[in-house]
Amino acid sequence: MGAAFNVENLTFKYPSSGEDTIKGISFDVLEGEIFGLLGPSGAGKSTTQKILIKLLEDYRGTIKYFGRSLNSMDNSFYEEIGVGFEVPVHFSKLTALENMKFFSGFYKKTANIQELMERVGLWEYRDVKVGEFSKGMKVRLNFVRAMLNNPRVLFLDEVTNGLDPKNARIIKDMIAEYRADGGTVFLSTHLMNDVEQLCDRIAFCVNGRLVETSTPRELKLKYGKREVKVEYRENGTIASAVFPLDGIGFNDEFQKLLKSGKIETIHSGETSMEEIFIIVTGVELK
Amino acid sequence: MSILIKLAMGELKRLVRYKILPVSLATAIIWIVFFLFLSETEALEIAPLLIIVDAAAMSILLLGASHHLEKQEGTIRTMMVMPVSLGQILTAKTAASMVLALESAVVTSAALFFIHGITFNYGLLLLFVAIAGAAHAAIGFFISLRSRDFTYMLVLLMAYMFLFTIPSFLLNLGLIDVKYEWLLMLSPSHSASRLIISAVTGDFDLVLTTAGCLYLILLTAVLFKFTVYPMFKDNAARG
Numbered sequence: 001m002g003a004a005f006n007v008e009n010l011t012f013k014y015p016s017s018g019e020d021t022i023k024g025i026s027f028d029v030l031e032g033e034i035f036g037l038l039g040p041s042g043a044g045k046s047t048t049q050k051i052l053i054k055l056l057e058d059y060r061g062t063i064k065y066f067g068r069s070l071n072s073m074d075n076s077f078y079e080e081i082g083v084g085f086e087v088p089v090h091f092s093k094l095t096a097l098e099n100m101k102f103f104s105g106f107y108k109k110t111a112n113i114q115e116l117m118e119r120v121g122l123w124e125y126r127d128v129k130v131g132e133f134s135k136g137m138k139v140r141l142n143f144v145r146a147m148l149n150n151p152r153v154l155f156l157d158e159v160t161n162g163l164d165p166k167n168a169r170i171i172k173d174m175i176a177e178y179r180a181d182g183g184t185v186f187l188s189t190h191l192m193n194d195v196e197q198l199c200d201r202i203a204f205c206v207n208g209r210l211v212e213t214s215t216p217r218e219l220k221l222k223y224g225k226r227e228v229k230v231e232y233r234e235n236g237t238i239a240s241a242v243f244p245l246d247g248i249g250f251n252d253e254f255q256k257l258l259k260s261g262k263i264e265t266i267h268s269g270e271t272s273m274e275e276i277f278i279i280v281t282g283v284e285l286k
Numbered sequence: 287m288s289i290l291i292k293l294a295m296g297e298l299k300r301l302v303r304y305k306i307l308p309v310s311l312a313t314a315i316i317w318i319v320f321f322l323f324l325s326e327t328e329a330l331e332i333a334p335l336l337i338i339v340d341a342a343a344m345s346i347l348l349l350g351a352s353h354h355l356e357k358q359e360g361t362i363r364t365m366m367v368m369p370v371s372l373g374q375i376l377t378a379k380t381a382a383s384m385v386l387a388l389e390s391a392v393v394t395s396a397a398l399f400f401i402h403g404i405t406f407n408y409g410l411l412l413l414f415v416a417i418a419g420a421a422h423a424a425i426g427f428f429i430s431l432r433s434r435d436f437t438y439m440l441v442l443l444m445a446y447m448f449l450f451t452i453p454s455f456l457l458n459l460g461l462i463d464v465k466y467e468w469l470l471m472l473s474p475s476h477s478a479s480r481l482i483i484s485a486v487t488g489d490f491d492l493v494l495t496t497a498g499c500l501y502l503i504l505l506t507a508v509l510f511k512f513t514v515y516p517m518f519k520d521n522a523a524r525g
């Protein structure tokens with residue numbers, strides 16, 4: 001599989017800020033994968049996305065889009081990519097459907113607006129002005145906007161931020177289906193859930209640098225603790241014990257607990273991505 | 287449908303939905319009611335002023351309002367990731383703002399004709415209104431891109447009006463000698479009013495009028511090429 005994006009030694013500074021916001025990062029986004037950029041607020045995720053979609057141009061380093069220099073791409077680049085911004089991007093006095101029809105009118109190939117809006121539960125509100133939408137509805141409409149041109153590469157910035165679990169699930173399913181159909185996704189977020197459930201590879205981004213790029217599985221193997229936590233009843237109260245996963249079949253104490261029949265719960269004590277992030281970067285995700 | 291037409295139709299639709307076109311139309315019509323109570327000479331004096339205010343100050347105000355609104359709505363950003371060029375976006379916005387200037391010129395001309403039977407060279411008026419409208423759209427962009435929010439934009443607009451309309455006033459009051467009028471032509475609003483008054487009254491100074499036309503066209507081109515065009519994308523991306 002080729003790379004949708006090759007980014008090498010990318011550095012960027014906003015004219016108004018004193019230091020570089022992006023400090024020499026390198027990564028590849030492979031074709032057909034969901035690549036997650038994970039990091040705390042202010043890490044530079046949205047800035048990186050804006051550079052990749054050619055909104056911010058005065059960067060240093062090289063960026064290649066399917067082998068071609070990003071700088072040399074003309075407007076047809078935008079036929080191929082779909083962008084979900086982290087803030088709402090709609091005309092508030094137009095209805096949801098009017099908004100989607102307007103944006104969709106500029107693309108050569110377009111998705112079925114009704115299908116997309118039905119899927120995210122907005123079709124019945126199609127004739128409501130976006131100004132009257134709730135925050136979550138605007139987030140969902142942003143996602144539809146990003147999918148309007150059946151993009152080859154999809155950029156999503158904080159795509160589930162402000163969504164209830166049910167709607168977040170729907171959007172995540174749609175992203176997974178899009179990937180299954182051959183799409184490539186660049187996803188930036190500070191939410192662990194998005195990353196754990198969706199991403200093929202993750203880059204940890206802190207203060208304009210990438211600290212580690214890997215698959216969720218490798219990260220868990222490398223940094224996760226392998227242990228089992230058992231809760232059991234003893235003298236009318238609940239007690240708990242932790243056992244190492246290795247050689248657990250020969251652990252006498254564990255065996256004794258199992259046979260005692262007093263066990264209430266057993267959990268394999270996997271380290272969460274959130275904990276791994278803190279271990280790797282020394283910074284909390286917030 | 288070409289991209290430019292789609293963009294311009296979108297702009298016009300929004301002018302209607304955001305109630306800007308209806309309000310501007312209503313204002314023009316209210317002014318016309320006054321024409322009923324004015325003599326022919328008075329009407330002929332007031333009419334150009336109405337057209338100038340719409341082509342100049344209102345153009346700037348409108349562009350500023352819609353620019354800051356769209357920035358707030360985030361829509362400029364999402365338009366920049368469509369297969370549409372920045373030149374096309376700016377052209378469509380300028381065309382939409384010229385429609386407003388033309389609309390007021392048409393309403394005012396119609397009123398002059400139906401109430402007082404006054405006619406003049408309509409083609410010339412439309413041409414001059416278009417030139418003045420485009421120049422002030424460029425100024426509107428320039429001011430909007432340099433202001434953080436709408437309130438600050440209003441302050442800049444006031445400053446602009448003060449700086450560029452006071453000399454015209456002084457000239458009208460006779461406090462500035464007419465032989466220095468060519469200097470005042472440097473003020474876009476003075477050039478604009480010169481053009482529009484000439485068209486409505488038929489009272490021409492060929493040299494000044496031609497100079498005014500060329501100056502406004504040049505100013506439009508320079509503002510777009512060297513300030514509006516380079517600043518617009520940055521402004522949308524960072525906003």
Ligand SMILES: Nc1ncnc2c1ncn2[C@@H]1O[C@H](COP(=O)(O)OP(=O)(O)OP(=O)(O)O)[C@@H](O)[C@H]1O
Nearest residue numbers: 014016017021040041042043044045046047190524
């Ligand atoms: N227009 C701008 N001008 C100057 N500095 C900016 C601008 N936009 C962002 N920054 C700064 O760049 C840094 C990175 O911002 P960015 O929006 O990329 O972070 P992020 O990782 O997306 O954060 P979040 O999770 O809050 O969205 C921050 O320190 C921010 O203050």
Ligand SMILES: [Mg+2]
Nearest residue numbers: 045046086157
């Ligand atoms: Mg962000």
